[in-house]
Amino acid sequence: MHISPVMWQFLTKWLANSALFPREASTVAPWADALYFFLVGMTVVGLVLVGILVIGFSIRYRKSVHPVATQIEGSTLLEATWTIIPLAIFLVTFVWGALLYFRIYNPPANSMNIYVVGKQWMWKAEHPGGQHEINALHVPIGRPVQLTMISQDVFHSFSIPDFRVKREVIPGRYSTVWFEATDAGTYHIFCTQYCGTKHSGMIGEVTAMTQEDYDKWTQESTSGMSLAQNGERLFASMECTACHNGTATARGPNLAGVYGSKLTLTNGQQVLVTDGYLRDAILNPSQHVTAGFAPIMPTYQGQISEDGLIDLVEYIKSLNSNYRVQQTLGTSQSDLAAPTTPGMVKP
Amino acid sequence: MANTIAAAHEHEATASHGHDDHHVSLPQHRHHFETQEQQREAGSFGMWLFLLTEIMFFGGMFFAYLLYRNWYYDAFVTSSNQLSVPLGAVNTVILISSGFFMALAVWAAEVRKKKQLVRYLILTTIFGLAFLGVKTVEYKEKWEKHHIPGASFDVHEFINPAIDAKTGKAEQRPLAPDMAQKTQVFFFLYFAMTGMHALHMIIGLGLLGWLIYRAQRGDFTDGYVAPIENFGLYWHFVDIVWLFLFPLLYLINRHPLQ
Amino acid sequence: MSEHHYHDASNVVNPEHAEHHIVTPLQYSYVYGGLIIGTIITVLAADINLGVFNPIVALAIACTKAVIVILFFMHVKYQSNLIKVTVGAGFFTFIVLVTMSLVDYMSRAWGLW
Amino acid sequence: MSAATISSNTILSLPDQRTASMPKRHYINNEDGMLSWLLTGDHKRIAMLYLFSITFFFFIGGAFAGLIRLELLTPQPDLVASDTYNKFFTMHGIIMIFLFLVPSVPATLGNFLIPIMIGAKDLAFPKINLLSWYLYLIGGTFTLAALVLGGVDTGWTFTTPLSTHYLNTHVITAATAIFVAGFASIFTGLNFIVTIHRMRAPGMTWFRLPLFVWSNYAASILMVLGTPVLAIAIVLVALERLIGIGVFDPTKGGDPLLFQHLFWFYSHPAVYIMILPGMGVISEVISTFSRKRVFGYSAVAFSSVAIAVFGFFVWAHHMFIMGVSNYSALVFSLLTMLVAVPSAIKIFNWAFTLQKGSITFETPMIYAFGFMGLFTIGGLTGVFLGALGMDIHLTETYFIVAHFHYVMVGGMLMAFLAGIHFWWPKMTGRMYSEPLSKLSAVISFIGFNLTFMPQFILGYLGMPRRYHAYPAEFQVLNVLSTAGATVLGVGFTLPLLYLAWSLKYGEIAGNNPWQATGLEWQIQSPPLTENFTEVPVIDYEAYDYERLERKHANEVTTVG
Numbered sequence A: 001m002h003i004s005p006v007m008w009q010f011l012t013k014w015l016a017n018s019a020l021f022p023r024e025a026s027t028v029a030p031w032a033d034a035l036y037f038f039l040v041g042m043t044v045v046g047l048v049l050v051g052i053l054v055i056g057f058s059i060r061y062r063k064s065v066h067p068v069a070t071q072i073e074g075s076t077l078l079e080a081t082w083t084i085i086p087l088a089i090f091l092v093t094f095v096w097g098a099l100l101y102f103r104i105y106n107p108p109a110n111s112m113n114i115y116v117v118g119k120q121w122m123w124k125a126e127h128p129g130g131q132h133e134i135n136a137l138h139v140p141i142g143r144p145v146q147l148t149m150i151s152q153d154v155f156h157s158f159s160i161p162d163f164r165v166k167r168e169v170i171p172g173r174y175s176t177v178w179f180e181a182t183d184a185g186t187y188h189i190f191c192t193q194y195c196g197t198k199h200s201g202m203i204g205e206v207t208a209m210t211q212e213d214y215d216k217w218t219q220e221s222t223s224g225m226s227l228a229q230n231g232e233r234l235f236a237s238m239e240c241t242a243c244h245n246g247t248a249t250a251r252g253p254n255l256a257g258v259y260g261s262k263l264t265l266t267n268g269q270q271v272l273v274t275d276g277y278l279r280d281a282i283l284n285p286s287q288h289v290t291a292g293f294a295p296i297m298p299t300y301q302g303q304i305s306e307d308g309l310i311d312l313v314e315y316i317k318s319l320n321s322n323y324r325v326q327q328t329l330g331t332s333q334s335d336l337a338a339p340t341t342p343g344m345v346k347p
Numbered sequence B: 001m002a003n004t005i006a007a008a009h010e011h012e013a014t015a016s017h018g019h020d021d022h023h024v025s026l027p028q029h030r031h032h033f034e035t036q037e038q039q040r041e042a043g044s045f046g047m048w049l050f051l052l053t054e055i056m057f058f059g060g061m062f063f064a065y066l067l068y069r070n071w072y073y074d075a076f077v078t079s080s081n082q083l084s085v086p087l088g089a090v091n092t093v094i095l096i097s098s099g100f101f102m103a104l105a106v107w108a109a110e111v112r113k114k115k116q117l118v119r120y121l122i123l124t125t126i127f128g129l130a131f132l133g134v135k136t137v138e139y140k141e142k143w144e145k146h147h148i149p150g151a152s153f154d155v156h157e158f159i160n161p162a163i164d165a166k167t168g169k170a171e172q173r174p175l176a177p178d179m180a181q182k183t184q185v186f187f188f189l190y191f192a193m194t195g196m197h198a199l200h201m202i203i204g205l206g207l208l209g210w211l212i213y214r215a216q217r218g219d220f221t222d223g224y225v226a227p228i229e230n231f232g233l234y235w236h237f238v239d240i241v242w243l244f245l246f247p248l249l250y251l252i253n254r255h256p257l258q
Numbered sequence C: 001m002s003e004h005h006y007h008d009a010s011n012v013v014n015p016e017h018a019e020h021h022i023v024t025p026l027q028y029s030y031v032y033g034g035l036i037i038g039t040i041i042t043v044l045a046a047d048i049n050l051g052v053f054n055p056i057v058a059l060a061i062a063c064t065k066a067v068i069v070i071l072f073f074m075h076v077k078y079q080s081n082l083i084k085v086t087v088g089a090g091f092f093t094f095i096v097l098v099t100m101s102l103v104d105y106m107s108r109a110w111g112l113w
Numbered sequence D: 001m002s003a004a005t006i007s008s009n010t011i012l013s014l015p016d017q018r019t020a021s022m023p024k025r026h027y028i029n030n031e032d033g034m035l036s037w038l039l040t041g042d043h044k045r046i047a048m049l050y051l052f053s054i055t056f057f058f059f060i061g062g063a064f065a066g067l068i069r070l071e072l073l074t075p076q077p078d079l080v081a082s083d084t085y086n087k088f089f090t091m092h093g094i095i096m097i098f099l100f101l102v103p104s105v106p107a108t109l110g111n112f113l114i115p116i117m118i119g120a121k122d123l124a125f126p127k128i129n130l131l132s133w134y135l136y137l138i139g140g141t142f143t144l145a146a147l148v149l150g151g152v153d154t155g156w157t158f159t160t161p162l163s164t165h166y167l168n169t170h171v172i173t174a175a176t177a178i179f180v181a182g183f184a185s186i187f188t189g190l191n192f193i194v195t196i197h198r199m200r201a202p203g204m205t206w207f208r209l210p211l212f213v214w215s216n217y218a219a220s221i222l223m224v225l226g227t228p229v230l231a232i233a234i235v236l237v238a239l240e241r242l243i244g245i246g247v248f249d250p251t252k253g254g255d256p257l258l259f260q261h262l263f264w265f266y267s268h269p270a271v272y273i274m275i276l277p278g279m280g281v282i283s284e285v286i287s288t289f290s291r292k293r294v295f296g297y298s299a300v301a302f303s304s305v306a307i308a309v310f311g312f313f314v315w316a317h318h319m320f321i322m323g324v325s326n327y328s329a330l331v332f333s334l335l336t337m338l339v340a341v342p343s344a345i346k347i348f349n350w351a352f353t354l355q356k357g358s359i360t361f362e363t364p365m366i367y368a369f370g371f372m373g374l375f376t377i378g379g380l381t382g383v384f385l386g387a388l389g390m391d392i393h394l395t396e397t398y399f400i401v402a403h404f405h406y407v408m409v410g411g412m413l414m415a416f417l418a419g420i421h422f423w424w425p426k427m428t429g430r431m432y433s434e435p436l437s438k439l440s441a442v443i444s445f446i447g448f449n450l451t452f453m454p455q456f457i458l459g460y461l462g463m464p465r466r467y468h469a470y471p472a473e474f475q476v477l478n479v480l481s482t483a484g485a486t487v488l489g490v491g492f493t494l495p496l497l498y499l500a501w502s503l504k505y506g507e508i509a510g511n512n513p514w515q516a517t518g519l520e521w522q523i524q525s526p527p528l529t530e531n532f533t534e535v536p537v538i539d540y541e542a543y544d545y546e547r548l549e550r551k552h553a554n555e556v557t558t559v560g
């Protein structure tokens, strides 16, 4: 990005209009393109160099003008030259590539979070406000958006070429990617990891809109329940409250404020509680038992869908005080809470 | 240029003396080898390269084992404690003995003692069979306890371990249900690794039968020892795999509970 | 010039050749004894609680036994450098597979990204 | 001309073909009958058997490529159903890689030439060589069985848990095919290594070996050490499918990435198994047609070994975004950059071999030039993929498809064709039609670029690979690509025709039609079954054109 911004704009706009170049619709796109142009330049230089050598020698030393070959052993100086120069160029590429990598995969602290669940063969996006979308994603522009993604079955890969971002959606593990859209418009979402029969149908659209439009959209498409509220119901209906009721005598630890804190485990290890940790604590509780507690929590593996887990995680994240748990205790007695898992996939 | 030619000739000159006298031509000598020695060295080098591929083949499984052992240590401990150390140790000794006799067989072939060669090969076979016999006993026990991975795998016992009648204490720490599931991973690796090892043994025993037959005919005691030597390499390699399998599978955290 | 002498095994200067050495039954018996003792030690050591050292001790003994088998039963001690390098290459590649993959698994826990 | 100039300058002119005659006895007519071929131990005959079988599979794989391109002519999923398409590219990938490209140069040219080049009568283990061909055939049969029974749709990468738990196609059949064919490749590699170490003729020191032998040696190391890891990975996949215990299934505590580690531990070195022997061909061809020793012989030789060794350290660059830790992504990216350097060294050494040569442009040379250009593009786009941040956007798109076709088709396939054209006179004793072969080289070059250049652009635009249907805006480039594939198909079918034709009607080639220095050119073509009437003694370097010229001069004087 060291050419002047005007030149850059001109170059990329012109290229994009030629339909041979993707649009630059996110903040990282110009950074990725800069490296790309550098690498294309490297390739052209390398190719031209090899081309000049091969064609030049071929013309200069073709048999008709140069019938007598001169035998040459080699040249250490030349060998060194073409070891060191490519090596240097490749090392620059490595450093540049690594910097770009961290730019693309390190979300800024203030980014908003949207969950994405991939399954054969569709994308489900879940906004914190409870808006669910299938094969579509609405995001505001000018604001960093982080996607926390997980797959329900096989590897998928979430790709938005016009944003130059992509990340594998892994079964059994949260992965994240972030972007900040710059231009309003719609862009392709592709699943880029081969995932079975309808892999090529696992596509969708991102709609980037201004903040106002986005707010309007969230208002209109809300289902009335936020993810945390869904999670709260689930928390009650799965009887988590039996142990996690926030009281001193509870068999399970108090979950208020646990998100983002550091826990000490029975084996003395310290862990940071993240989304991934919360999910894992529900599915494989005995693998990291919090100090001071017995490993009595049952596993919920196979009982809660990924969407349900997201709801629970979102709920636990939202617990800053025990107030909500107390409320939940009340709810669990009522018959309001449907025992079905919201969004549970029917086979 | 002149130099290199001279060097080459010099080399030949040094190499050429005093070889012809013990150059015997055997019927097993293949036409495309210049000398017997060359054929022999080619054979053993080839065998070694084959063993390299075996190292990498088992290596893949050893790596999987290492990974899951780190991840699911508790499950690995509990399931490992289900295996019988006495049986495993006895089997180790049996296999080492079998290898010992194999080594002696190679020696017998080298010093051209036909009777001994046959005897040692038979001993190798007997110990090999004994190993497989013990293995069968172990596998059978797993079958009865429903520890064969797959549909009928039963983790019940790991969650509620049996109480020792005398001490009244549990024989081992109970596992949480989610960890108990992981014992299946252990048993899968156990069966995959020991099974693959046993398969190699079975192939080896088949070859042994054939070698015994030929040794009896006197094929290997006239200076042509390559098949015996190369089979020996194979057999020892199979031993080595077991030398690692035994501590890794049987001896995880064996000491009494603290 | 005669061509029969190039592949001369008695030419020990060449790293690819070695003399054909015969190990005696007595030497084999020592090795055998060593291996049995190693087995006994492994079993005994497993009964003692050495903490993290249990697997290390077990593996160390197993490696020692393996090396003994390779050197004597498999005659590598008396083989050409070529064979020695070959054996080394096999274990080296295995180590590469294990360490570089394990580095991935271990470092996954280091940071969020 | 004074003696001094002769020692440093070489004039060699091609011999007059008209005077050449076919030798009465050679390896082809030495014995007759089907059985004499099917039970042969002769490395040259096995090479020919391999040549026929890999050609057969190449055209099957090529037919699938044609079907893929046909489907992608339009954005709609109109030609076939999506699972059929998936089976197409899976079959295309499996056949092209395991049944064509991996055995291509080693099992045919390598088999034929390595013993001759080092002055041996045969490979060390002729029976194992034959066994390897049968294993290859069994592997091929299983592949065809998987195809006929209904196909597989895992992709050639067998990604778990897709391949283990979510597909009900013939994964195990295909896995068996790869397992068995893998052993064919192990045995070839093993045989080469032993042969090169143990069977060299008197005086044939390591640094007198032709570079073709060096590069096959390097590739053999990869075959022997890498392939078994693929074998075990594939066995685990089969077991996981059969009993479903979960070593690769995250819901049961397994790690799906473990499979990827094992698979790529083989499959990255495998790409060097594919390219290294081809690089050996290029060394021979460039040297011969510029009448000059290869510039920087030892640099080229060692770079082969360096590629083989470093090739084992970079496998996770195929998993950059698949969930490896970022630390190891960094390490693997760095190592990827290092492994790219030896290839650059080779390219420049070849280019400088031309300098002060006396260059002629026979068909093999045209293919070799094609290789240099296309492999440079393919290799440098590999560097794009090795750069972490760039790979995020490019991975799993058509950019990758373009990258590997540039290295595999533009690189290796061109090298293979260069080699076939180069050694065809030696293998069969006959020449093919020079104008036709030049034409087809040019056609393939044009067709190739037309096919795969647009795919780079498609890839940067974001078109994902393994897509059966795609957004309409990508159509123009896809049409170009399909058009190119048609041209390419013609370019690859032509050699089949004129080479077959030449078997009967081609001019008699003579012993050394190219005036090349290699040992293989100093014996009759086609060679005798035992290659040499007497064991050659080598007291000269490879690529010694002066010596050849002196020999030539002697011949003239004696005749005169």
Ligand code: HEA
Pocket (backbone or CB within 6 Å): A042, A045, A046, A047, A050, A085, A086, A089, D157, D271, D272, D274, D275, D317, D318, D319, D320, D336, D337, D339, D340, D341, D343, D344, D345, D347, D348, D375, D376, D377, D378, D379, D380, D381, D382, D383, D385, D386, D387, D391, D394, D395, D396, D400, D403, D404, D407, D408, D411, D412
């Ligand atoms: C013959 C096969 C072959 C060869 C030789 C290569 C060579 C290389 N490959 Fe390629 N690759 C494949 C076959 C091959 N590849 C295949 C089949 C896949 C996809 C598999 C799949 O997913 O299905 C793949 C995928 C692949 C990826 C994974 C992409 C992804 O999935 O995200 C990566 C990433 O690093 C990569 C990198 C490289 C590099 C750095 C080289 C290097 O070795 C290249 C070195 C060569 C050069 C660098 C060119 C010569 C240099 C010069 C002439 C110097 C130029 C001058 C200047 C610099 C001034 N390749």
Ligand code: HEA
Pocket (backbone or CB within 6 Å): D058, D059, D061, D062, D063, D065, D066, D068, D069, D089, D090, D092, D093, D094, D096, D097, D100, D101, D154, D155, D156, D157, D401, D405, D408, D409, D413, D451, D465, D466, D467, D468, D481, D485, D488, D489, D490, D492, D493
């Ligand atoms: C050696 C390796 C090799 C070779 C030579 C080729 C050759 C070709 N490949 Fe291949 N390709 C791969 C290896 C190779 N490929 C691999 C590994 C994959 C990845 C698979 C995966 O994703 O799992 C792939 C994937 C792949 C794709 C991507 C599919 C997708 O992701 O959806 C495409 C698309 O264009 C393609 C095209 C071609 C073309 C046009 C050729 C052309 O070069 C072929 C030209 C040859 C011919 C056209 C044959 C000529 C003969 C005839 C025409 C006669 C026909 C006979 C009958 C009809 C009986 N290949």
Ligand code: CUA
Pocket (backbone or CB within 6 Å): A118, A119, A120, A121, A155, A156, A157, A191, A192, A193, A194, A195, A196, A199, A200, A202
């Ligand atoms: Cu999901 Cu491809």
Ligand SMILES: [Cu+2]
Pocket (backbone or CB within 6 Å): D267, D268, D271, D314, D315, D317, D318
């Ligand atoms: Cu690679």
